[in-house]
Amino acid sequence: ACFIPGGLDCSISFVSHVLGKVCVHGRQKELLSFLVPHLADLTKSDWIWQRICWQLVEGVPDRWMEAVVLGFVQRAPGADVLSRLLGNLVVKNKKAQFVVTQKVLLLQYGHKTAVLQNLLGYLSLDSLRRALLIKVLQELLETWGSSSAVKHSPPEQQLYISKAILICLSHLKEPEIESCKQELLTSMMEGVKCHLDSSLPQIRRLGMIVAESISSKINTDGPVLKFQYEEDDEARELKSLLVQTPPCCVLPSLPDDDRNEKTVAAPPLVLESNEKSHPAAPVMPDEESDAELDSDDDLIPYDMSEDKELKTKAPVYIRECIEVLTSSEDVDKWEATVKALESLIQKNPAATREVSVELAKILLHLEEKTCIEGFVELRQRAQVAVLTTDPIPVAKYLTSQFYSLNYSLRQRMDILDVLVLAAQELSYPKSHGKTKHSGAQKPCIQLLHGSDSSKDWRRIVDERIKSKTRRFASGQSQVEPVSGPNEFNSVAGHFFFPLIQHFDRPLTTFDLLGEDHLVLGRLVHTLAVLMYLAVNTVVVTPMGKALLEFVWALRFHTDSYVRQGLLSCVSSVLLSVPTERLLEEMTEELLEAQSWLGDVVEKDPDGDCRRLALQNLLLMENLKKKLTADPS
Secondary structure (H helix, E strand, O other), X not given: OOOOHHHOOOOOHHHHHHHHHHHHHHHHHHHHHHHHHHHHHHOOOOHHHHHHHHXXXXXXXXXXXXXXXXXXXXXXXXXXXXXXXXXXXXHHOHHHHHHHHHHHHHHOOOOXXXXXXXXXXXXXXXXXXXXXXXXXXXXXXXXXXXHHHHHHOOHHHHHHHHHHHHHHHHHOOHHHHHHOHHHHHHHHHHHHHHHHOOOOHHHHHHHHHHHHHHHHHHOOOOOOOOOOOOOOHHHHHHHHOOOOOOOHHHOOOOOHHHHHHHHHHHHHHHHHHHHHHOOOOOOOOHHHHHHHHHHHOOOOOOOOOOOOOOOOOOOOOHHHHHHHHHHOOOHHHHHHHXXXXXXXXXXXXXXXXXXXXXXXHHHHHOOOOOOOOOHHHHHHHHHHHHHHHOHHHHHHHHHHHHOOOOOOHHHHHHHHHHHHHHHHXXXXXXOOOOOOOOOOOOOOOOOOOHHHHHHHHHHHHHHHHXXXXXXXXXXXXXXXXXXXXXXXXOOHHHHHHHHHHOOOOOOOOOOOOOOXXXXXXXHHHHHHHHHHHOOOOOOHHHHHHHHHHHHHHHOOOOOHHHHHHHHHHHHHHHHHOOHHHHHHHOHHHHHHHHHHHHHHHHHOOOHHHHHHHHHHHHHHHHHHHHHHHOOO
C-alpha cells in the first residue's frame, strides 16, 4: 500500500502510461501475472483501492488499451474480480468497448472458454454494462445466422461464437428475454437453417445445440426444439455453458445473526427431506403380502428348457431371393433372405451374373420392412457383392442411376458408397486356399457416414506417402504381402468416367452445383478414392487428366468439404499417375494447380484445406527433385 501524506491528491497517469507501454511491448504476461493477483486481493474489501485500480486502467492511452484490457481479461480469476479491477471501463472508453464487444468476440477466436466467461460475466454484473451484453448477443446471433459466415469461417471460429452465444444466454434474465424474444426466434430460425445446410457434421451439430438452447430459453413452459445428434465431450461442454453459477460478488453478505440462524436452520431441512423420503416406498401389511406369496406358490412353472426357436429357412437360389424381396408377404422369410443374400451371391457367381442388374436395382430400392439389426450394412454388403461379381454391367447401371430423376439424396450417396467399397475389394488381392494375409492390412474406407470419408482418405494418403519415403535401417526383414492380379484394372474406367461426365447438368430434383453440395462433396471424395485405387492400371493417365480438369472447374467452391475433396483428388493424381506421364501429359495442369495450391495454403479459412494443399505442394516438390536427380 502507498500512503499520501497530508491528504494531498495524487495522479497515477504516469503509472498508467508505464503499464500500457510494458504490455504493448511484449511484457504483458510477466507484469500482469504479478499485478492482477495483488490488485484482486487489495480490491476485495477496500473501495479506495478499487477507485485507484479504475483510475489506473482508465488512464491508459487508447493506442495501448487493447493489450492492457486483454491482459486483465485473460488473467482475472473470475468475472467478479474483473468487475472490481476494470469497473465501468467499457462504458467510459470507446477503445476498450471495441476490444471487449467486437475484437475479442467477433474478430478473434483463439481465446479459451474461461476468457469468454470472464468477459461476458463482467458485462452482466452491472446495470450499465448489461445493455452491452444484449447488444453483443444480437451481433453474435447475426454472425451465427449468416450463411456467408458459416461457409467461409473455419469451424474453430464457429465453435467459439457458439460458446459465446450460450454464455450470453446463461446471463439473460426473464424480462430481458421477453423484450427480445421475437429477435431471438428470428435469429434461431435463420441460423439453424444455415448450419443444417452445411456439409460438415460438426457445423450441423453446433447449429442444433445452439438452436435447442435458444428454444429452451424462449419457451420455458411450452415445447422446445429437440434434435438427434451424437453426445460427446464437446456437446456436453456446450450445454454446460448454458448453466452459470452466480459469481461470488453478487451474493450479499449476511450479518452474523442471520448466518447463525441459517446455520442452525440447515440441518432440520436435511432431516425433513430424509423423513419424507421414507414414505415414498409403498408399505404393504405383512399379512396381505404373506397371503399373496402363498397364492404364488401354487403355480408350477412350465419346463421350457428343451424348447428351440423356430427359424425360417433362407432361400438357396438367387432367383428365389429376388422373388422373396419383391413380392413375398412373409416377413420372417424376407428377413432371412436379407441376412443370407451376400453369402449366397458369393457362392453362386454364375447365377448372379444372369440377373445382376435386376438384383442391383432391387437392392438399390429395397426398404426395411421389419426392424432388422444392421439392415443398412446388410443391404450395402449385398450390393457390393453383386457389383464385384459382375462389375461392368452393374457399374454402368449404378453410375447411370446416380444422375437419374426420382432418386433421393440418400440413394445417390448409397451408390457412391457401394462403388468405392467394391472398387476397394476388386483392387486388393484375394487370399486363396490357406494363404494368409500379411500383417499390413488394406486400408478400410468407410463412406457410409459423411464425416468419416475424408478422414479415412487422408489416412490412406499418409500411408501411401510413408510407403514412398526411403529409410535406411537394419532390422528384421518384413514378410512380403500377398500378390495377385488387380481386378480393378479392367473396370476402373466404368466406375470413374460416368460419374465425372454430368456433374454440371442440373436436374429438376438434383443440382450438384447448387443446393446439393453435400452430395457433390461425397462425389468428389469418391472420385479421389477411385483415382487412388486405379494406381498401376491402364487408364490411370486419362483418369488423372480428367480429374485435374474437374478440380480446376470447382477449385473456388464455397463449401469447405468440397474443397477438401478437391485437394484429395490432387493428392491421388500425384500418387497414382506415373511420374513420366505426369511430366509429359499434364505439365500445364500441374503448373496451374501449383499456383492454386499456394493460394489455398495462404488464404483458405479451413485448416484441413491448408494442410492438404501444403501436402500436395510437398509432393510436387518431391517430383521435381526426382526429375532433377534422374534427368533420363
